Amino acid sequence: MSTAINSESNSYTKTITVAVLLALLLIFSFTSLRHETWLRLYEFFLWLETTPFGVIGKTWGAVFAVVEAVHLLAMALLGGAVIVSDARLLGWCFTEVPAGEIQDRAHKVFKIGLAVVLFTGVFMACGVAGKIYWLPVFWYKMLALATGIFFVFFIRRPMLKRDLDELNPRVVKLVAISSLLVWATVAATGRWIGFAGS
Amino acid sequence: MNQFIFDIAVMLDNTQWSTLLHESYYMYNWVESTHVLTLVLCLGMLFLIDLRMLGYAFPGVPASSIADRLNMPMLIGFIVMFITGILLFYAVPVRTSQSVWFRFKMVLLVAAAVNAFMFHKRMNESVSTWDNDAKAPSAVRMGAILSLTFWSIIVIFGRFIAYDWFDCEYTDAGSLSQLLSGCINGQAQF
Numbered sequence: 001m002s003t004a005i006n007s008e009s010n011s012y013t014k015t016i017t018v019a020v021l022l023a024l025l026l027i028f029s030f031t032s033l034r035h036e037t038w039l040r041l042y043e044f045f046l047w048l049e050t051t052p053f054g055v056i057g058k059t060w061g062a063v064f065a066v067v068e069a070v071h072l073l074a075m076a077l078l079g080g081a082v083i084v085s086d087a088r089l090l091g092w093c094f095t096e097v098p099a100g101e102i103q104d105r106a107h108k109v110f111k112i113g114l115a116v117v118l119f120t121g122v123f124m125a126c127g128v129a130g131k132i133y134w135l136p137v138f139w140y141k142m143l144a145l146a147t148g149i150f151f152v153f154f155i156r157r158p159m160l161k162r163d164l165d166e167l168n169p170r171v172v173k174l175v176a177i178s179s180l181l182v183w184a185t186v187a188a189t190g191r192w193i194g195f196a197g198s
Numbered sequence: 199m200n201q202f203i204f205d206i207a208v209m210l211d212n213t214q215w216s217t218l219l220h221e222s223y224y225m226y227n228w229v230e231s232t233h234v235l236t237l238v239l240c241l242g243m244l245f246l247i248d249l250r251m252l253g254y255a256f257p258g259v260p261a262s263s264i265a266d267r268l269n270m271p272m273l274i275g276f277i278v279m280f281i282t283g284i285l286l287f288y289a290v291p292v293r294t295s296q297s298v299w300f301r302f303k304m305v306l307l308v309a310a311a312v313n314a315f316m317f318h319k320r321m322n323e324s325v326s327t328w329d330n331d332a333k334a335p336s337a338v339r340m341g342a343i344l345s346l347t348f349w350s351i352i353v354i355f356g357r358f359i360a361y362d363w364f365d366c367e368y369t370d371a372g373s374l375s376q377l378l379s380g381c382i383n384g385q386a387q388f
Contacts, residue, residue, distance in 0.1 A: 065361055069354040072234065073241070076353075080242025083271065093267040097259050105256045109246070184235065191234045195227045 014158075041133070048129035057127020064127055071120035075187055078113030081106045082183045089160075089176035103160050110152070137196045141189035148182045200380035207291040219289040226289055233282040240275030241349055243268040248342035251321075253333035260329045265321065296366050298379040299358040306355065310348040317341035 028034055048054050057064045085106035087093045094102050125132060132138040156175055164172060210216055219226055249255035250264045287294050294300050320337050328335055334342070362368060366381035 061361060061363070065357050066354060069350075069357040072237070072357065073350055073353055076238045076241035077245050078242075079238035080244075080246045083239065083242055084246060084268070094259065094263065097263070101258055102256070105258070109249070109255050187235055187238055188231055191231045192227070195223075195230075 018154075045129040045133040048126045051126050053123045053126035054129060057123060064124065067120050067123050071117060071124065074113050074116035074120060075190070076113075078110055078117055079183060079187065081110035081113060082179060085110070086176040086180050089172050099164050100160070107157065114149070132193060135193060135196045137189055137192045141186065141193060144182060144185045144189055148179075148186050151179065151182055200382055203295050203380060204292070204382040207295040210288055210291040216288055216291065219285065229282050229285050229289070233279055233286060236275045236278040236282065237353070238275075240272050240279050241353070243272035243275065244345065244349060247272070248346050251334040251338050251342040257332035261321075261331075261334060262325045262329050265318075293365070294359065296379045296381055297359050298364050298375060299355045299361075301378065301380070303352055303355040303359070306348050306352050310345065310352065313341060313344045313348060317345060 028037075049058065057067075084093070085103050088095075088097075088099055088102040088106075156179060159167065159171075159175060219229070246255050247265050247268050250257070250259070250261055256264055287300075317338065320341060321334070324335065324338075333339065364375045364379060366376060366379055369375045369379075369381070371381075
């Protein structure tokens with residue numbers, strides 16, 4: 001009985017937290033706060049170009065190109081993990097294997113892919129910080145990436161730690177489709193930075 | 199041989215569709231984005247199959263199950279990636295055909311294809327004896343390591359094609375770079 005009450009109050013806390021975060025995000029997006037923050041970040045972006053990553057990225061084109069390729073390879077690893085785990089949730093593959101087994105294993109691969117994507121992404125951003133600062137698509141990508149990370153660690157993972165049979169199958173499928181769309185958006189907007197910056 | 203490749207590239211370059219594709223900002227970028235997104239699909243599946251054979255991913259799932267289920271999305275990704283790759287070549291045929299990176303990439307693609315054939319042959323011959331083992335036998339693991347290596351270098355060289363370090367117009371006549379790139383008449387024509 002007390003476990004049920006705890007679990008219920010815990011879920012209310014999470015709902016309220018998400019609602020507060022959404023409210024803060026809306027306030028940030030639709031007030032002058034967003035523009036002011038963006039203006040303040042310019043100095044930071046210029047500083048990024050002076051860091052060792054920025055200097056290496058700007059000086060050695062070959063290093064930058066190799067890091068770009070590693071970024072892409074890590075994105076493939078991350079994408080593979082996302083596709084397999086979401087396809088399992090949608091019932092498209094590995095239905096004979098317990099969903100938890102696939103989710104846990106895929107999540108380990110996902111975390112490695114994400115770590116490499118973030119590291120190489122920061123390296124590349126430092127090399128061209130003064131340019132990408134002015135590109136709307138770069139900020140869309142950051143928004144998509146932040147959404148993806150938040151979605152995985154604060155919504156998808158906590159939800160999948162519960163017994164899937166207890167969850168509404170439509171909610172599970174909705175989460176899987178949302179996950180696929182978010183990460184496809186991250187990849188597509190990331191590629192578009194190259195076009196917009198050229 | 200280089201003259202023949204050059205003549206074909208010039209012929210493609212002179213077609214209206216090649217120019218339209220090259221000049222269209224959105225069309226070209228969509229083709230390239232699709233190339234990259236399907237690369238994520240194809241290599242994502244390939245990496246998981248290879249990592250399973252090496253014991254790093256999904257060790258609790260039978261190896262044959264991983265290979266069978268992920269082969270189809272991998273092939274779909276590869277086919278779209280291949281078609282968009284041809285379109286990217288068609289949009290800029292002369293420069294691309296004289297890119298040393300593109301030429302290396304094509305050789306490695308053939309090597310990766312031969313390795314994939316050998317990998318599946320070895321796997322299908324013996325999978326029933328080690329299907330539930332965390333690691334595949336050494337011959338299959340070697341195929342997986344080669345596959346990961348070939349595809350990683352293919353992606354790196356594919357990325358290098360965009361850079362002009364060894365373009366014919368920037369290198370010395372008679373140099374090794376020009377020899378490997380098969381330079382003919384510089385790259386005045388795109």
